[in-house]
Amino acid sequence: MEIIDRLSAGDPEKKKYYIRLFLDTLEPELENLRGAHIGAPQEPIRAILHKLKSQVQTIGAADAHAMMSAHEQTIKGGGTISQSELDITCDLLSTLIQNLQDLLK
Amino acid sequence: MSKHLKIALVDDDIPNTEILRDFLIRNGYSHVDKYHDGESFLESIDRFDERAVVLDFDLSGGGELNGLEVLEALKERSPQTHVIFYSGQDSLEVAVESLKNGADDYIVKSNAAFALVKTSLDKVYDLQVLRLSEKRNQRISWALALGWLITLVGVAIFVAN
Numbered sequence: 001m002e003i004i005d006r007l008s009a010g011d012p013e014k015k016k017y018y019i020r021l022f023l024d025t026l027e028p029e030l031e032n033l034r035g036a037h038i039g040a041p042q043e044p045i046r047a048i049l050h051k052l053k054s055q056v057q058t059i060g061a062a063d064a065h066a067m068m069s070a071h072e073q074t075i076k077g078g079g080t081i082s083q084s085e086l087d088i089t090c091d092l093l094s095t096l097i098q099n100l101q102d103l104l105k
Numbered sequence: 106m107s108k109h110l111k112i113a114l115v116d117d118d119i120p121n122t123e124i125l126r127d128f129l130i131r132n133g134y135s136h137v138d139k140y141h142d143g144e145s146f147l148e149s150i151d152r153f154d155e156r157a158v159v160l161d162f163d164l165s166g167g168g169e170l171n172g173l174e175v176l177e178a179l180k181e182r183s184p185q186t187h188v189i190f191y192s193g194q195d196s197l198e199v200a201v202e203s204l205k206n207g208a209d210d211y212i213v214k215s216n217a218a219f220a221l222v223k224t225s226l227d228k229v230y231d232l233q234v235l236r237l238s239e240k241r242n243q244r245i246s247w248a249l250a251l252g253w254l255i256t257l258v259g260v261a262i263f264v265a266n
Contacts, residue, residue, distance in 0.1 A: 003124065007124060057215070
């Protein structure tokens with residue numbers, strides 16, 4: 001959140017604007033991840049993880065970023081991730097979204 | 106101080122592009138356009154495009170073209186445009202391909218990426234200032250040479266008469 005804090009420079013409305021921008025992407029992509037078929041080719045999952053990892057990094061969620069990067073690399077390397085790995089990633093993302101929503105209150 | 110360098114950000118990541126744009130504006134770059142797919146960006150360029158371009162590799166959330174394809178098309182139409190390849194792919198292969206195709210720099214998205222993009226754009230800006238200064242000096246040299254020539258011709262005519 002450091003870059004957002006720095007750019008919003010004490011302007012709470014600006015900070016909320018940035019948070020909403022992230023939520024506009026994170027919320028629908030979380031639904032896409034939850035609805036993804038783990039048995040099918042996992043390229044669509046990789047594409048979502050790739051898209052989200054830069055955003056969670058900017059927000060400062062290091063754990064979520066590390067996990068998404070690792071899963072992306074696994075799929076890119078021809079491997080697959082398991083349902084439980086996907087569930088854990090979704091739970092992390094869900095917590096992050098909840099934290100961002102709390103900041104808007 | 107406002108830096109007169111036009112910049113185009115081409116990235117399908119909407120929030121990060123918005124934040125990077127604000128970051129660059131805060132650091133003195135007043136003219137920053139953004140595009141979320143390669144197609145609309147390519148439509149906007151012309152042969153004399155003077156913008157520096159910060160170009161993402163994976164543009165799959167926006168359009169059909171990836172960053173390397175956009176780079177290739179851009180360099181065909183506007184070879185002098187400076188391109189900073191900005192990618193979430195920490196891939197040597199993509200980095201080499203982008204540099205081979207005319208990118209000036211390759212930056213992997215990370216916590217330090219915004220600052221690295223700014224540093225890279227600062228170099229492009231300094232180069233642009235240097236080139237403008239060289240052109241101005243060249244014009245002054247030509248004007249001086251022409252002045253001397255006119256004087257010499259005048260003296261020669263005077264002596265001949």
